[in-house]
Amino acid sequence: MKNRLTESQLERKNSFxxxxxxxxxxxDELLYLDEDFFEVYSNFSSVPWKTGVLEPKIKELINIAISSSPTHLSVPATRIHIQNALRLGATNExxxxxxxxxxxxxxHTCAVGVPLMVEEFDNHDLSTEVRLTERQKQLKAEFIEQMGYWHDFRDVLLQMDESFFEAYSNFLTAPWKTGILEPKVIEFIYIAIDASTTHLFEKGIQVHLKNALKYGATKEEILEVYQLTSSLGFHSLLMGIPILVEELKKQNR
Structure with a gap:
């Protein structure tokens, strides 16, 4: 493929x-197939790297999150960004x-689903009044102390299935207890995956924006998280172009 690139295409590659x-x-394939659109892609995706405020390693950790999110699961993109993060000094931890x-x-299944369930039960005159036991109140207080926020759906979840709530709480708070990532970076990751086009979970974005500000995030940093997340659409090219090239080869085109 390298031999097929023109001088102009090689210049754009080196610039990228x-x-x-x-x-x-x-x-390389995109450059060969559509040099003009490669320039469009390059200009768009490079903005955070030219003028950004987040350090490069943090950018790539956010990119890993976007690529590996359960609502996206892009293997090619996740591999690229893990490679980049390691190159920039990220640890395996x-x-x-x-x-x-x-x-x-x-x-988020429960975050969205439990309030809808409560609404339907109320519509059918079925009581959903929450009365927490002392143990449940303790679990709630521990959650708020660790995470700094609460939502009413957790009251319902806690009352209906205490053991599940406790397991969920331990799951959610585990990364906060290790100290491997600073809190602000964790909030950036939450903002990115909640704001991604494959999720767009507004309540989550609001919660984690407030937390990020509490940990000292600036509007410039948050905007850069959005900029990185906005590049997710280009994963269509990352996934689709190799398939196109493979099929063209089969047809000797």
Whole structure:
């Protein structure tokens, strides 16, 4: 593929590497197939790397989160960003912590589903009044102390299934207890995966924006998280172009 690139395409490739510090063979194919759109992609995705305020390693940890989120699960993108994070000095412990933080996203099933369940029960005159036991009140207080927030659906969850709530609480708070990632970075990860186009969980974004501000985040840092997350759409190219190239080869085109 390298021999097929024109001087103009090689110049654009070298410019991308200079700004972003890495390359992937898929972009050779994109350059060959549509040089003009590669320039569009390059200009868009490079903005946080040219003018950004977050350190490069943190950018890549956020990119890992976006790529590996349960609502996305892009193997090619996750591999690229793990490689980049390691190159930029991330430890295996930090990367594992990112994956642990992201894996809690499955609990949004309850965050969305439990309030809807309560609403339907109330519509049918079935009582959903919450009365917590002393043990449940203690679990609630421990959660709030650790996480700094609460939502009413957790009262219902706690009353209905104390053991499940406790397991969930331990799952959610595990990364906070290790200290491997600083709290502000964890909140950036939550903001990124909640704001991704594959999720767009507004309540979660609001909660984690408040927490990020509490930990000292600036509006410039948060905007950069959004900028990184907005590049998720380009994963369609990362996934689709190799398939296209493979099929073209089968047809000798």
């Amino acid at each position: 590497i200079k700004v972003n510090g890495f390359w992937n063979d898929v972009w 930090e990367i594992v912590e990112v994956l642990k933080v992201v894996s809690i996203l499955g609990m």
